[in-house]
Amino acid sequence: MSVAASPRSPSATGDVATDATAALQEIWRSVFPAAFGRAWTDIARFEPVHTADAAAPAPPCVDRVADLVGQAFYCPAADAVVWDADTLVPDLQRRFGSAGVTVALAHEVGHAVQTRLGIDEAQSREPRRYPAILLETMADCYAGVALAQPGLQPVGGLASDAPVADDALLALVGFRDPLGVEPGDDSAHGNAFDRVSAFQDGFRDGAARCAAMTTENRAFTQRRFGSAADRARRGDLPLPLLLDAVQQDAVGWFGPLAPGWNVPPLGDAGCPEHGRTAQGPVRFCTVGGGLSIDRGAFAAVHREVGDFAGITLVASRYGIALLGALGLATVGLPAGAAAVCLTGAYTAALMEPGRGFTLSPGDLDEAVQVLLTHDWAARDSEGGVDSAEHGFDRVARFRGGLLDGPDSCLPRR
Known part of the structure; x- marks a missing residue:
């Protein structure tokens, strides 16, 4: 990447x-x-x-x-x-x-x-x-x-x-x-x-x-390292710690968006149905509603781009899972679009002070990179994606969710 x-x-x-x-x-x-x-x-x-x-x-x-x-x-x-x-x-x-x-x-x-x-x-x-x-x-x-x-x-x-x-x-x-x-x-x-x-x-x-840009209407997202350990790691968590942390945090953020939903954990078992690999390193399984991760492919993203590139992909699959929990379609171009938007909305929560799991310097840049270079985050539950869409569009949709919140990502029901 x-x-x-x-x-x-x-x-x-x-x-x-x-x-x-x-x-x-x-x-x-x-x-x-x-x-x-x-x-x-x-x-x-x-x-x-x-x-x-x-x-x-x-x-x-x-x-x-x-x-x-x-x-x-x-x-x-x-x-x-x-x-x-x-x-x-x-x-x-x-x-x-x-x-x-x-x-x-x-x-x-x-x-x-x-x-x-x-x-x-x-x-x-x-x-x-x-x-x-x-x-x-x-x-x-x-x-x-x-x-x-x-x-x-x-x-x-x-x-x-x-x-x-x-x-x-x-x-x-x-x-x-x-x-x-x-x-x-x-x-x-x-x-x-x-x-x-x-x-x-x-x-x-x-x-x-x-x-019309001013310091009052333009927010800048650059941030300092939160600790000496964070600086030494260049803002990247080791892979096992990263997966445990993002799973716990994402469950806590996505869960309240569908009251009563038992948010699934990340697993390694794979998905039994068609399209299980077409979604990329992280997959939403329509049979059973779980999330499956290909650790080898995920590790490559972590190594080549950084830890938040992987988190971006995880959050997008939780976004697809949320659509299913809300009774919305998980297949089709609107589903992929909503997943990218929800990923941005989740990312905005990680910018809030006082959270245990927060962004490090470079994390947002890693999200931009993976959205520009791959369409994984925009794929629906069968791996379908808009072939006419480009990285520019995915980044714009991610920004929309980050700025406007999760309600802006979901279709009116």
Whole structure:
């Protein structure tokens, strides 16, 4: 379950970054006036820097070429978007395709949008109102606005549709802050969940949504390690302890949603009916109503992504079981959709202070990764899934449950 996307072919000009910045400039010439009622001022400079050339002159706003290696930035003083053409762009192209290069540059252009809206000046007057993480979140949101526009379709074969959005989200997962960085840190850009959330808001709702972001209406989910032991484990519980803890906790959360329901424990026996393996590493058994886990497959998810990726899958199967307990269909696309949503609602409970079983740094990012790279959480009790749905949609549905609670996930009866 690697976050790396398959390699993509290069652009027609051989320079995806140059194509992308030209397209981004053109997009904001139309989007900015439509959203804000004022003309767009073209960005003065787009500057690729060949960091492998020791004799290359220093780019704007940094003292040495070495300071740019692996980086891209927007410099308000020079009104310039600058990037490392020798290391950063090839790496993003290899790992995430054209979408990875484009979303990185779209984020930096997003900072130029902020400058044109006067956010730089406002931040200098009221730094507490505009902390670094809010500015970075807004830039991710503006990147989502840009990638939703048809004008990016010619860039390196890029098309503004859900598969490309998945690659862009995977790139944002790769750009996340190191574990344990808190929202108040001056260097904070956001964890993967928050960055992906901001991108999706811009992609779906437009530039006005990004401009309206404040610390009052935007919650950040980054958190510190709860203990030295948690830090030493990098936030991951050992597998046996994890399974015992999530089973006990999930039974306590899902049970009250169907009064009188005897919530089943996790088992190893397997399901007797058709579709028992098609659901993925964790299965809901329609015969008997139990949950079965393939420990080998589950251990692989735990090892390759992290413990909360596995919890995400467990919670989704408890979601399917809940549907059955409520007399609702466990087969069909609405069942899979409800399961993902209920997984988000359950996750929200793990963010509450004072619980014995709570999230660690990186847990939400692991949920994003497994939802982007696999459709297991969205499968119904027979393993059926919407083949037209993409990771972008699953993450959005998970966020919906997290923000709006379990009632929003269940069909009206």
